[in-house]
Amino acid sequence: MADVPERESMEYDVVIVGGGPAGLAAAIRLKQTAQASGGDVSVALLEKGSEIGAHILSGAVLDPSGLRQLFPDWKAQGAPLETAVTEDRFIYLGPQGALDISFLPMPSYMKNHGCYIGSLGNLSRWMAEQAEALGVEIYPGMACSEVLYDDAGAVAGVVAGVFGLDREGLPKGDYQPGLELRARYTFFAEGVRGSLSQQIIKRFELDKDSDVQKYGIGIKELWKVPKAKHKPGLVQHTLGWPLDDKTGGGSFMYHFGDGYVSIGFVVHLNYQNPYLSPFDEFQRFKQHPVVREHLEGGQRISYGARAITEGGYQSVPRLSFPGGVLIGCSAGFVNVPRIKGSHNAIKSAILAADAAWAALSSGDAPQTLEGYDKAYHKSDIAKELKLVRNVKPLLSRYGTTLGMVLGGLDMTVGNLTGGWSPWGTLKHGKTDAQSLRPAAEFKPITYPKPDGRLSFDKLSSVFISNTNHEEDQPVHLRLKDPEVPIAINLPKYAEPAQRYCPAGVYEVVDDNGKPRFQINAQNCVHCKTCDIKDPTQNIVWTTPEGGGGPNYPNM
Structure with missing residues (x-):
């Protein structure tokens, strides 16, 4: 030394x-x-x-x-924001049908007029x-x-x-x-x-x-679509299917640039069902007729995921x-x-x-x-x-449908009164880790197999995120107690890390007839979901060597 x-x-x-x-x-x-x-x-x-x-x-x-x-003068200086929003859609999805609810009254600040679509990277x-x-x-x-x-x-x-x-x-x-x-x-x-x-x-x-901080997981793909399908300036958000009413989340889809479509899915991390897989919900979502019509004939060119802070005003x-x-x-x-x-x-x-x-x-x-x-x-x-401080708590308490109605009412009243709300300021209560319930209360979810055209598996997705880590370095995903995944999380929660991670980092593998928890740290896209959602708070995300992780183009 x-x-x-x-x-x-x-x-x-x-x-x-x-x-x-x-x-x-x-x-x-x-x-x-x-x-x-x-x-x-x-x-x-x-x-x-x-x-x-x-x-x-x-x-x-x-x-x-x-x-x-x-x-x-950011425009004159050449900031890469060239596609202005021209159309704003808000749709509630059912398994096959859809209801355009863009007509519902909402405060003006909820509209995207004057905003631009582009790559934050x-x-x-x-x-x-x-x-x-x-x-x-x-x-x-x-x-x-x-x-x-x-x-x-x-x-x-x-x-x-x-x-x-x-x-x-x-x-x-x-x-x-x-x-x-x-x-x-x-x-x-x-x-x-x-x-x-x-x-x-x-x-x-x-x-x-x-208040406690709250989070969502956002999973995104970048597509290149045929010119005939491209609608520069279109912004489309959805609620509803494939998530049930008790599971918060929704989608976004933005057409911009030279044939690009950004499409993504957000799942609020206070979901209860340990069998839920945000990645697979996203892949299933893309098969909906309202969505697939925008993507068919196109090519997926990039993939990524990251957590989103959702606690808002009371959690700062x-x-x-x-x-x-x-x-x-x-x-x-x-x-x-x-x-x-x-x-x-x-x-x-x-x-x-x-x-x-x-x-x-x-x-x-x-x-x-x-x-x-x-x-x-x-x-x-x-x-x-x-x-907007009460929208997230209302969605969590009353579910997507009623929570959306109450949240819209709360925003409208607040906008007219300078922030007053009949509820005051609602609390979030539990952390997202505490929201997960035992697997015994739910049935496993069988997700459709990926078709390789609109839906894909995790490993092929990680590949196009250009993720790379030097393998001979300390594992940056640390377990406070290495026994917990198999001794506690597996029997009680069916070890949810296998499903909430959108990059296939965590697996339970058979080791001579016994389950073993495996961490594939080289797959990590640095989304931090494991640090947030692990029900025993046993996983700690730390920084790997500099330069490791994804390399997102145009994301």
Whole structure:
């Protein structure tokens, strides 16, 4: 061990963990503000994906209001959002039929007029170009594995870029101990259920006064369809089949660009039936006549999955802590009924950057950016989330049909009264892990076999996500107790990890007549569902070596 290299250290004003829209927006805003003031600020941005955008997955219909705050002339500057929404459909599905309910009255903010369809990954790549032009140092392929603290317990930066550990965690010949990137402020923009963000929330009790966070799993495919079937600007959302009324979720389908169709399915992770497989529900959904007519004759070219924060207004934690802040989906700013969060992620980053610049330029920077929290509570983000705060709890309590009606009524009343609701602010109650019920209460679900044209299996899907991990590295999906999957989860819940994972990471295999739990970590698409839904909370998602995971094109 004497030959193990020492870890070097680098100093910055601000270090940002995560190269999605929130992290990039914060970096851009800091540099823009500093330059406008005639000053300077040193900013480093770290991204675990092999490149900016590699791990970014979203629908995506984008509300450009956040982007407009950063770049008022974003169109002229060439931001890759070219397909404006031209048609907005909302459909309730039955097993064979469908009811178009687009005519139902809804608040204007639920419509997609003025929004654009595109690839959030490509937008992130474009934002990275703007950030680098302003002087931001961007380091892709640098997974952050540890938070640094100073003597007073404040966050002082992160450790990134540890490479060359074998499966047992011992150094190999190419071992690199990583870098200590120290900063006056560290911004955590890891996205949903970030591993370091979770540590920060727990250490500083940031969620002490907020409700439990809730999640969904979003599974998406990108298709190229014949010109005759392509309808640029069409946005279509559905509720109902194939999910039963007690299981929340729905679909999205967006036509954009040169013959592209984004199609995806969201299942709320508070579902009860351990036999349910979100991936297979999605494959079954595509066989519905209302859906298949858009895809037949086309080619599936990419696949991916990721968790979505769904807790909303009442689940947002405290955002600032000594030495840093949470921004974007690390805090949870998704508007569930709108199925949008990127605009709020960017806006939160702007608020945090402004608070950090004010502190840095004052000459006597406080450790905690409380101004960011204050700005959030007065912001458009909080106002928007407050208006829709009861939709998710109502869907959970009353099911899809009645919950949708009550949620629409609640939003309409809130929109007219500035946020008042006859229910006040409803609580979510259980975590998504606690919502799962014993397998004995349900019958196994038999899903149709994939046809290879519209529906597919998990492994062929993972293949086109371009997912890759170095196999001889520590398994990044850690079991607190390796006995739990077989001793508890299998007899009580039929080991649901086999089904809730959309990438075939978890299997129960026969080992000389005995069941054995197997983790195929190289398949992991970094969706974090296992960390959320495991009923015993025995699985902990951690970052693998930088550069590992999916490489999403145009997603």
